[in-house]
Amino acid sequence: MNIIHDTFGRKINYLRLSVTDRCDFRCTYCMSEKMQFLPRSEILSLEECLLVAKAFVQLGVKKIRLTGGEPLTRKDLPWLAARISELEGLRELTLTTNGSQLIHFAKPLVEAGVDRVNISLDSLKAETFHRITRVGNLHQVLSGIDAAIDAWGCRRVKINTVVIRNINHVETFDLALFALTRGIDISFIEQMPLGETGFHHSDSFFSNSDLLSQLSTRFDLIPSLENTGGPARYWRLAGHESRIGFISPHSHNFCADCNRMRVTARGELFPCLGNEGMVDLLAAARADDEVRLRELIAQAAALKPEAHTFDISKTEPQIVRFMSHTGG
Secondary structure, eight states: OOOOBOTTSOBOOEEEEEOOSOOSOOOTTTSOSSOOOOOGGGSOOHHHHHHHHHHHHHTTOOEEEEESSOGGGSTTHHHHHHHHHTSTTOOEEEEEEOSTTHHHHHHHHHHHTOOEEEEEOOOSSHHHHHHHHSSOOHHHHHHHHHHHHHHHOGGGEEEEEEEBTTTTGGGHHHHHHHHHHHTOEEEEEEOOOBSOOSSOHHHHBOOHHHHHHHHHTTOOEEEOOOOOSSSOEEEEETTOSOEEEEEOTTTTOOGGGOOEEEEOTTOEEESOTTSOOOEEOHHHHHTTOHHHHHHHHHHHHHHOOSSOOOOTTSSSOSBOSOHHHHOO
16 A cells, blocks of 8 residues: 655645535634535535545545535435445544534434544534524534434544634633533634635634633643644543643644645645645546546645645735635
8 A cells, every 4th residue: 555645754644525615504714604605516426525535545544534514414424424434444434513413413423434523612602602603503513412422422522612812712611611521522723714704813813822821720731642643732631531632723833743635525635724735636536537536646745835824913814715615
């Protein structure tokens, strides 16, 4: 098996595969209020998604995360998950979701072979939750989290929270306590300047360094060397199974250890979230050309930059595509 590396010697063993750019929420850090989504004819079919996943696994990828948009708005997603989970050489299949559909899909996804799930939860206050998501229903998501815990168990469920100054940064203690009391992990994520969402990222940015100091006034946090294959740095609390993670693309840049590439629902392969360079896989996938797919993936690895170009001090985003387009 050929293992793909970039030109800086980093092994690429993690694929984030977006199955749709559509979502039933309109989160302020992810998309604009009035989105124009791709026509169905321009996105990868589920069979093409499977072909892309297979090509990556043949090149040594061990972990695949299904993303969107909201992946559970894609019809027949459990079918795709079941077939990806069967790929020889894959060690872990995971999913990121806003949780709105989990009450219906948690058990089918476990049966399909999804090993873990990350659920976005940015507030425990209904008004703030609606302000961030624009249309989301907090009760629906909380019910989805309960369904996920019932289906996967506590240790395979994690909450993701994007921290936004003057909106939800004062809730981080309550959110951490919410996770701790349920025995699940939580990761706090620094906001990333992608797309014209209508929010000025420089005004709403709250660093994880400041957040760690804030949480340390209430929790006795113990640094941990644990790694789940992603960018989070974890801390533990004595007497708890849960971990508190920090994903810090700005304050603690993790580019030196980056092992990931992203494929959009349109088949665009982005070697780096924070750069515009990409390789188009759609034609090769439509042609069912596995050899060409592997060649293109290797080309993309060679294009992977040493580091992203995010600059939170700028009022305008450097990356014009939305997070929902790239895949969360």
